[in-house]
Amino acid sequence: MRYWKPELIFAEFMGPPGQFVDQFGGIPWGLPEDKWPTCSGCEAPMSLLAQFAHHSDRLDLGKDGRVLYVFICGDDCETWDPECGANKVLILDDAEMKPGRTPLPPDLTPDHLLPECRITCWTAKDDGLSEELAPWFVSPDMDPSHSGLSEEDRVKPEYCTRLGSVPTWIQHIETPDGFRFAGQIVYCLEIHDPIHAKISCREVNGKTTCEIHTGRTHPLYIYPATDEKGKWFLEFADFGDCGMGYLFVDPDPVRPDGRFLWQCY
Numbered sequence: 560m561r562y563w564k565p566e567l568i569f570a571e572f573m574g575p576p577g578q579f580v581d582q583f584g585g586i587p588w589g590l591p592e593d594k595w596p597t598c599s600g601c602e603a604p605m606s607l608l609a610q611f612a613h614h615s616d617r618l619d620l621g622k623d624g625r626v627l628y629v630f631i632c633g634d635d636c637e638t639w640d641p642e643c644g645a646n647k648v649l650i651l652d653d654a655e656m657k658p659g660r661t662p663l664p665p666d667l668t669p670d671h672l673l674p675e676c677r678i679t680c681w682t683a684k685d686d687g688l689s690e691e692l693a694p695w696f697v698s699p700d701m702d703p704s705h706s707g708l709s710e711e712d713r714v715k716p717e718y719c720t721r722l723g724s725v726p727t728w729i730q731h732i733e734t735p736d737g738f739r740f741a742g743q744i745v746y747c748l749e750i751h752d753p754i755h756a757k758i759s760c761r762e763v764n765g766k767t768t769c770e771i772h773t774g775r776t777h778p779l780y781i782y783p784a785t786d787e788k789g790k791w792f793l794e795f796a797d798f799g800d801c802g803m804g805y806l807f808v809d810p811d812p813v814r815p816d817g818r819f820l821w822q823c824y
C-alpha cells in the first residue's frame with residue numbers, strides 16, 4: 560500500500576508561512592477564531608497538533624480545497640480518547656476558512672503551543688502490503704497477531720509518522736466506528752537541522768540530549784540522530800510513554816468528520 564512520509568523543518572525561528580501549509584504544531588492557518596476548540600475536560604483552548612490539506616491520494620477529505628486540523632489539550636486530560644473531548648479533528652471547506660493565521664485565544668500562551676514543524680515535501684513510498692490484507696490492521700474484530708497473516712506481511716507497514724497505508728498499533732486495533740485510517744504521528748518527530756536555533760547539548764548516561772530555547776518557559780528537547788548527520792529527533796507531543804497518535808477520517812461530501820486517539824507502551 561502507498562504511504563507518504565513528511566520531510567520536516569523546525570519553523571519556530573521562521574516567519575509566518577504566507578499561506579496554508581501542511582504542518583505539525585504551531586498556529587493554525589485559515590481557522591476562524593470562533594472555531595478554535597476548547598477541551599471538554601478543563602475548558603481550556605486546545606493546541607494545534609497538525610494541519611493538512613486535502614490531497615486525492617495522500618489524504619482524501621472528500622472535496623478539493625478542504626483542510627483538516629487536529630487539536631489536543633495541553634493539560635492532563637484524557638487526550639488519548641477519541642470521544643472524551645480532550646482532542647478534536649476539524650475539517651473545513653475552503654469557503655469556511657479565514658485568510659491568515661488564526662489569532663491565539665487570549666488564555667492560550669506560547670507555552671501551550673506544540674513546536675512548529677513545517678512539511679517541506681511528502682515522499683511517496685510503498686510498503687508492499689496488498690489492499691486485501693488491510694482489514695487485518697484496521698478492523699477491530701480482526702487481530703493481526705492471531706491471524707493467518709504471515710510474519711512478513713505483519714511487519715510491512717512502517718512504524719513512522721506518515722499518511723496512508725494501515726496503522727502500526729502499539730496496543731490493540733481501535734479504529735473508531737465509521738472512520739477510515741488516514742495517518743499516524745510518532746511522539747518524536749524527525750526534523751532537519753534546526754537552523755538559527757541555539758542548541759545546548761550535554762551527555763546524559765552516554766546519550767546526547769540537547770535543548771532549544773524558543774521563548775517558552777521550558778526548553779524543547781532534541782536529540783541528534785546517530786545514523787544520519789543533519790537529522791534530529793524533536794520531542795513533539797505528549798502521547799504517554801513513547802506513544803503514537805492515530806488519525807481517522809470520514810470523507811463525507813457534505814458532513815466530513817474525523818477522530819484522533821493515541822496509544823503508548
Ligand SMILES: [Zn+2]
Pocket residue numbers: 598599600601602603632633634635636645
Ligand atoms: Zn483539557
